Every structure is written in structure tokens, then in C-alpha cells.
Amino acid sequence: MYKTPIPGSFLSKLDKDIVKACKTNSNEIKNIQEKVEMFLTEVDERIDFIKVHPTSTKPPTDYIPVKPLSTTPRKIPQPSPTKLKILKRNKKSSEARHSIEALMKTQEGFNNKKSKDELLFGLQKSLVNIRTPCIEDLYSKILKNEHSFETYKNLRHNTEIDPFKIFNQVCSNEKIPPVPILSKxxxxxxxxxxxxxxxxxxxxxxxxxxxxxxxxxxxxxxxxxxxxxxxxxxxxxxxxxxxxxxxxxxxxxxxxxxxxxxxxxxxxxxxxxxxxxxxxxxxxxxxxxxxxxxxxxxxxxxxxxxxxxxxxxxxxxxxxxxxxxxxxxxxxxxxxxxxxxxxxxxxxxxxxxxxxxxxxxxxxxxxxxxxxxxxxxxxxxxxxxxxxxxxxxxxxxxxxxxxxxxxxxxxxxxxxxxxxxxxxxxxxxxxxxxxxxxxxxxISDSANKVYHPAQAISIQTKSVTSTLHNIKFRDRTGKCISSHRDALANIGNSSSYNDRLNGKEIKEVIFSKYLGETTIKDLKNWAVSEHCWVCERWVPFTLKISTLMLENICSVGEYKWNMQTLVPVKLKCSYNLWEDIPLEEYDSNVYEYVSILPPGRHRFWVIINNSDVCVTKQFSRRKWDGYIVNEITVPIRNYDLEPIEKIKETPLAFDKNKSVFKNFVEDTEQTRKIMFENDKKHLKLNRIIKDEAILMSVYEVLLSNYAVIKEIFDATSARSNYPNIGWLDFSSFCEQCQLLDNKFLNRSAIDRCFIAVNVDLDDLDDNPQQELCRYEFFEIIVRMAMFKYQDLPLNPGEMTQKLIDDHIVKYSDPSLAIKFRREKLYCNDVNDLLEANLINCQSLFTKNRERLGRWISLEGYKRMVAKVGFKLKEEDIIKAYAFSKMSILDEMASADSYDRLVFVEFLESLGRLSNALYGNLEISLTEMMDKTLEALFIKYGLKKRAPEVAKEENSDDLDN
Incomplete structure (x- = not known):
């Protein structure tokens, strides 16, 4: 296992070489040490002489050292050779200034190049008979690596390590030029x-x-x-x-x-x-x-x-x-x-x-x-x-x-x-x-998106990396060498542009087709080609030409083109050796060419009525070999291709009309207007607002806020007294919305408003006396607004709007039923799961529906949940039931509809029930429903089917 370098790692290779040399040349090392000791002794004596005779350059012939020179070198106990041990010795005497070892480590006293060279020369001369290892080489390496160690140690302790310094330092140590390759x-x-x-x-x-x-x-x-x-x-x-x-x-x-x-x-x-x-x-x-x-x-x-x-x-x-x-x-x-x-x-x-x-x-x-x-x-x-x-x-x-x-x-x-x-x-x-x-x-790119030529690809003004593989050549081994050569239209026959190998014609044989684009008519089927649009990374490209932007430069007669195609508007393009390319009319005075093109620079002309050669002002114009041409640069394809079974330009949009929810009627502006008109018939606001114009303004405010107020009513009624709001729930609602004040709208005023709206003038059987139904909830909002803001210079309509904005919408909890339905429930994955298990869901619905009806009551729904053993609060079960209901247009005429869950509503309730059970998990709604359905089906003796299995079985049925 390779670990992070430690200080001194630069020395490791040198150390190993020295140790190896010492082990393999032990006899020579011993001789070297003896001669080094002799030489060092001589150096020390020279130092002693300089001390005594500082002005003299040479010792006299009769000079006798203080301590006689030994005729034999001092013996040093020799352990097994290790790193850099070969130069260690004891000092001759206390007067000795430095040993060679100290000089090598500190580099002090060696700043003078002449002194260093003289010392090395003398040392090498005394060891002339010893060839390896070279003492000068060892000396140089020791100096170099001592310096390298210090540099490396400093860099290791530097919080801002500079890799460039490390690279340059090691290059310097290795005596190689620090070429700036890291700058690349x-x-x-x-x-x-x-x-x-x-x-x-x-x-x-x-x-x-x-x-x-x-x-x-x-x-x-x-x-x-x-x-x-x-x-x-x-x-x-x-x-x-x-x-x-x-x-x-x-x-x-x-x-x-x-x-x-x-x-x-x-x-x-x-x-x-x-x-x-x-x-x-x-x-x-x-x-x-x-x-x-x-x-x-x-x-x-x-x-x-x-x-x-x-x-x-x-x-x-x-x-x-x-x-x-x-x-x-x-x-x-x-x-x-x-x-x-x-x-x-x-x-x-x-x-x-x-x-x-x-x-x-x-x-x-x-x-x-x-x-x-x-x-x-x-x-x-x-x-x-x-x-x-x-x-x-x-x-x-x-x-x-x-x-x-x-x-x-x-x-x-x-x-x-x-x-x-x-x-x-x-x-x-x-x-x-x-x-x-x-x-x-x-086919598609790696993101599973098909590039549609109609969307076009932006034309780049310059392309650094892309090259056009137009004409191919090979070397003597047969390897392909690609180059770009434009052919002048006057050259005529394009057969002269064949690949050649030593004068022998070699032709690419490539079977290819382009898939996925019905607009590219010429390339979608198999064909033999000399080019591979996959290897050469061609891209879909759209070229639109407006005849109003054309500029005539000459007539067709000036060129010698073969094989003319008689079409009103056509292209002559360099990428296909100037063969005719018919343009299709896209719009009035606009013609279009859609194809896959090789990357690189292309030149083209536009031919009108087979007589005029034109260039267009829509693209860059250049002079090329004396001719004015249009130029485009096609970028190289920078995405990979992947096969897919069918086109996936974008994920298939959810189509409610083709889903299991097709019979569910959602609220629209028209249905909300019908509901309000039915509710308005029972309102008693005309008893407190006598002015007809002011009353109409109040109605307009209620209608404009009908969707949000109805959703708040649904959320509040689903807490316990579904489908109405009881006094306790309404009291909590008022506190939540911070409606109470110490001025006009106190607890007593709210009690009076609650009693007033519950007075039934029409003697409606389906209107509970101590609860608020839908129309009464709208009415009590107006009454509370008129109490709360009676000291403000506002009319009842303005008061109602102010109460809705400042309190009702701001602090209340809407049901979010519509948001859940549109953002989570209405999707292809949920639909596929329910569609695969539609028969099982119908069986489950049948087993729990009322005996004499085609619906499930709230009590029946609770029994179903309890039978499976789902651990949910009663409030969560009521919300799953209530929020799945379609809106009732006239609740006083059919109030019992609130307690009748039909099959399409039952399917939606399964999604809401699943979300209540597993909403705390980080999984999709489809996965939640999969768990819920499996538990329900097992309890009722049904077997869940996977969407993929159902599709395969359906496909087999069609084949049979």
C-alpha cells in the first residue's frame, strides 16, 4: 500500500543505492575508509600549521607537527554499513576545526569554489586506484540530498504547498531542466x-x-x-x-x-x-x-x-x-x-x-x-x-x-x-x-434526449478542435489519415477524390443508417458509405435560407457542374463535393435543409431557378480561391449516443383523459361559479346589508376568493365533524387565524355570528343546527369582517377582503388537496401502477362498498383501513377520504354525496392514504402506493401486479 510521502522520501532511492554499494563492495569501502582517514589526518595537520604560521603558505621542509603523523591510519570499529556511515570518524584532537562529515552536512567553509575543488581533487588523487564508488559522486549526492531534504521539509511544513516549487526543486536535484509541463x-x-x-x-x-x-x-x-x-x-x-x-x-x-x-x-x-x-x-x-x-x-x-x-x-x-x-x-x-x-x-x-x-x-x-x-x-x-x-x-x-x-x-x-x-x-x-x-x-445522446433538427444547433463563429473528415487517406500500413480538402465546382467529376494507397484505390465500405429523425429522409435507411457519421461525430444541423436575403454573384453558366437537379431552390455545398441539395419550402420565401453534417467549416452557394448563383446575407461571406461563398462552422458532436426503444425527446406528459383518473371532475372556474350561485341562494347577508350595490360587491369578493376559502373549509371540516365544521373546530380556527381582538370581535361577538348563520330560514333538512356547512362558512366570514372593522371607513366588501387577506389566507391551513393531486398523484408512474392493478382495485372496492350502493361510506372506509391494520389517526383517515372527494355543486340538494366515495375517488384515496402512512420516508408516491396496495391485496386475498409484467402480458395478448 503506497502511503503519503514523509520528509526524506526524496533520499530513499539514493540511500538504497549507497547501502547496496557498500554491501557489494565491502572490501573496496574498507580501503576507501583507510585512505580517507590518511587524507583527513593530513588535512588536520595542514590546519594546525596554518594556525601556527598564519602568514605562511607552505610549511617549511623541517616542520614537525605538534603531534607526530601516524604512519598508519586510525582504526575505527566497523558496524554493518548503513546510510552515509562510510565517512564517519572520531576527531583527531580537540583543536581540529571541522571534519569532512561536518563540512558536508553544514556546507560551511565550502562557499569558496576554489577551496572545494582543491580539497576534492586531493581526495580523489589519493583514491586514484579505487574506481567505485566514486567519492566525488558520493560527496555531490550527499550535498544535493541534504539540500533537497531541507527544501522538502520546509514545503511539508508550509500550509500553502506549491507543487511547482516541488517539481522545480526535484528537477534541480536530478540535474534536469525544470520544463514547465505543469503549466499545461x-x-x-x-x-x-x-x-x-x-x-x-x-x-x-x-x-x-x-x-x-x-x-x-x-x-x-x-x-x-x-x-x-x-x-x-x-x-x-x-x-x-x-x-x-x-x-x-x-x-x-x-x-x-x-x-x-x-x-x-x-x-x-x-x-x-x-x-x-x-x-x-x-x-x-x-x-x-x-x-x-x-x-x-x-x-x-x-x-x-x-x-x-x-x-x-x-x-x-x-x-x-x-x-x-x-x-x-x-x-x-x-x-x-x-x-x-x-x-x-x-x-x-x-x-x-x-x-x-x-x-x-x-x-x-x-x-x-x-x-x-x-x-x-x-x-x-x-x-x-x-x-x-x-x-x-x-x-x-x-x-x-x-x-x-x-x-x-x-x-x-x-x-x-x-x-x-x-x-x-x-x-x-x-x-x-x-x-x-x-x-x-x-437513438439518443447520453442524456436520453434526441436532438431534433427542427430545433437547430447554434452556428459557432470559430471552432478550434473540430476538423472535417472529408477526404480520407491511408499510410502504408493501412491506417487511416484524415484531412480536409475542398473541391472546386469546376473540377467536375468527384470520382477523382478516391482514397489511394500506393496508387491503388482503396474504398471505405461502411454500412450505416441514421435513426430517430423522420425529417432526415435520405439517411434513415441502410446505405453503403465511405464515411461513418458516428466515428466522425457528425451532428444534426438545420439550415434555413430566406430568398429575400439572397445576393446574386454570377450565373450558373460560368461553372461546369454535372448532374443538375431541376428544383426551384437548391444548395451547392463543399461537404458533399458540390452535389445538388434540394431545399424544401419551410414557409413563405423561406427554405430549409435538415441533415447530419460533419464537423468543421463548410462553404456553400444557393442556386435559384437553376440559373443564378447566390450567397445569403444570413451567414458569413468569405472570398475563397477568388469566389464569394457563404461559410458555416459546424461544431463537433460532444455527446455520446445510446440506443433506446422509442424516441424520448421529453418524458411523456401525463394525459388525464387516458388515465385511470379520467372520470374525476376537477374544479374549474365554471364549476366554482355554479357552486357559488347555489350557495348564494341560502345566504342571509341581505338581512344585514340593505344596499343592493354593496351586497353585490360582497358577492364579487366571495366569488373571487371562492377557491381558497373552499379549500380552507375542506381542511377545517376534515378535522372531526366532516363534512361540516363544529363549534370547537371553528373556535380553534378563529384562534389560529388571530381573529379575536379586545375591541369589537371578541369571543361573545363570534358566538353571536355563529348563532346567526345557523338560523335556517329555508327549513333545510340537510343543514345541521350547531355546525357550519359550506355556505354558512362564507357567510360567517362576512359577518366577522363587519364586526372587526366597523370603525374603519370601509364598505362590507372591502372589510371582507381585508379579513381574508390579513387573517384567513395568512394563518389558516388549506387542504392542499389540489396541489397533492397535480404534483404527486397525476403522473405516469402512479397511473401505470393503478392501471396494472385496476381489476384488483375494483375487487377491493366491491368488497368494501355499501350493500345497496356503488360507493364506500366513510365508516366503511374506516373499517377497511382497520382490517388491514394500518396505524393511522382517525383524522388522517378522514382527510384521505374527504380530500379525494369531487366538489358537490349543490350541497343542500345532495348532502349525502359527502358520504359516498365512488370508484375514481377511491383510487385517489389510495394515494392519499399511502402518503399518510409513508410520507415520512424519502421515497416516491409510487413506492408508497406499492407498499399500501400490497398490504391491502394480501389481506383481501388478491395478488399485486408490477406495471412491467402487466405491459408484457398485454403485449403478448396482442401478438396472439
């Missing part, structure tokens, strides 16, 4: 492609990486990194812990790299790994493949040009079979037929792969066993969209055996067959079969 870090990415990185620079880079802010991408392409350098880099990357994309191409991989790679891939959440073209030594490729299973986040894996033995292919196949990889590149590996057979057998069980490059491997044979297995895989795979089978030695029989796979695949859109021994006659036969069996399916 942008957008959490370090891209160092085609830049030679030596082992010392890998060490410097590794140490700097351990202190850099979190990086996401590390791309090292063709850096000539050795196995040891790669290992050193990985140790630094492990400390990053957030690497998602790692490119390590055309470098060296061996035992050192493989050992650390396992920890690296376990530590970092890799989604993209590219080892293309790496030189893998020994059997370490198997080690790499073996540890891939550790990474559960991998999405893109590129292992081309590294050479795969059979055992590695099988191991990789087992990994890909169960992984979530969607892009896999195994090209240029010379994989054998035997290994390919096993690979495609495993791929039949893969569920996520969308892009596979298997070019330059061996698939073709007379028996065609591999292609038969490949065909079965194409027929069964649920997501494969693009496969490259170029240069795989497929013969004509193998090619035709793949026809069923291309015909029946639900997702396949591009297949490359370039470089195989296939005649044009067989290609035509395959194409006829594909066109005849074509079925429309769809």
Missing part, C-alpha cells in the same frame, strides 16, 4: 502528449502530483515512459484519488507498473482507460487484465496495438461480460480465431456495450465459426450500435452469414467492412436484404 494543467486535466518524460522527470512529476489540486484527466501519449517511470507516476496519481480518465499510450509496461496499477485502479474512480500501443513486457498484460475487475466505474476501455494472447482475451471477455463498459477498442492485436470465438460467445451476455472496434484481428475462415457466433451476438445484443470489422480477413461467405444479425438487430447503426475480400456484387446483395427488412428504431 487546464480544466482539471494534464495533457502531456508526445513529450519525452525521463525517469527523473517522472519522479519530479510524481512528487508534484501528490500536492496538486484534484485532477480528473491525465493523458500521457507517446512519452517514452519506462516501466519504472510509469510506476513512479502511478504512485503520485494514487494520491489524487479522483482520476477518471487515464491515457498511457505507446509507453512501457512491466513488473513495476503492473504492481502499482492494481492499487491505482482500486483507488481512482476510472471511467476511461487507454493503454493503446504500450510495450508490455513478459506476461504482465495478464496481470493488468486480471485486476480490471476491481474497477466498477469503467465506461471506456482502449487496449489496441498491445498484442493479446489467448488467455488474456478470455480473461478480458469475462470482465467485459459483467461490466458496464460501453466503448471497447481491441483493434490491431492479431487476436486469433480461437480467442475471437470465445470473445463473442461472452459478448452475447453483455448488456451495455455500444461501440466495439475489432479491426485488424482474425475473423475469417472457410468454416466461418467465428462469424456465426458474431452473427448470433449481433442478433441478441440489446445495445450495440457501432462495430468495426475492417481488415479482419472476412471472405464473402463470412460476410453474407452476418446478414441476419444486421437485419434483426434493434440498435445497430454502423458496421465497418473496409479491407476485407468482399466483391461489389455481394455488397449489393447485402444492401438489398437490409433495405427490405428495415425497421424504424431510435
Amino acid at each position: 494543467i487546464q480544466d482539471d486535466s494534464l495533457i502531456l502528449n508526445r513529450y519525452r518524460i525521463s525517469d527523473p522527470m517522472c519522479s519530479a512529476l510524481s512528487d508534484a502530483l501528490s500536492f496538486l489540486p484534484n485532477l480528473i484527466k491525465i493523458h500521457l501519449d507517446e512519452n517514452s515512459i519506462t516501466d519504472f517511470g510509469g510506476m513512479t507516476l502511478l504512485k503520485g496519481l494514487i494520491l489524487q484519488k479522483h482520476i477518471k480518465s487515464f491515457y498511457y499510450t505507446h509507453n512501457e509496461i512491466g513488473a513495476n507498473f503492473s504492481k502499482v496499477f492494481k492499487e491505482f485502479i482500486a483507488t481512482c474512480p476510472l471511467t476511461e482507460l487507454n493503454l493503446r500501443g504500450c510495450k508490455v513486457m513478459g506476461n504482465h498484460l495478464f496481470d493488468l487484465v486480471k485486476c480490471l475487475h476491481i474497477c466498477k466505474t469503467m465506461k471506456k476501455l482502449y487496449l489496441s496495438e498491445i498484442g493479446f494472447p489467448n488467455n488474456c482475451v478470455e480473461r478480458l471477455s469475462r470482465y467485459v461480460k459483467r461490466s458496464g463498459i460501453n466503448e471497447l477498442d481491441l483493434s490491431w492485436n492479431q487476436i486469433s480465431q480461437e480467442a475471437s470465438l470465445k470473445f463473442f460467445k461472452y459478448m452475447k451476455f453483455n448488456k451495455h456495450l455500444t461501440m466495439l472496434d475489432y479491426s485488424w484481428n482474425n475473423l475469417g475462415s472457410e468454416e466461418g465459426d467465428v462469424c456465426i457466433i458474431l452473427n448470433n451476438m449481433l442478433m441478441q445484443h440489446p445495445s450495440l450500435m457501432h462495430i468495426n470489422l475492417s481488415y479482419t480477413q472476412i471472405n464473402e461467405n463470412n460476410f453474407l452469414s452476418l446478414t441476419p444479425g444486421l437485419q434483426t438487430s434493434k440498435t445497430l447503426i454502423c458496421v465497418h467492412f473496409t479491407g476485407n475480400n468482399i466483391s461489389q456484387r455481394k455488397i449489393n446483395a447485402m444492401m438489398i436484404n437490409l433495405i427490405a427488412s428495415y425497421k424504424q428504431v431510435f
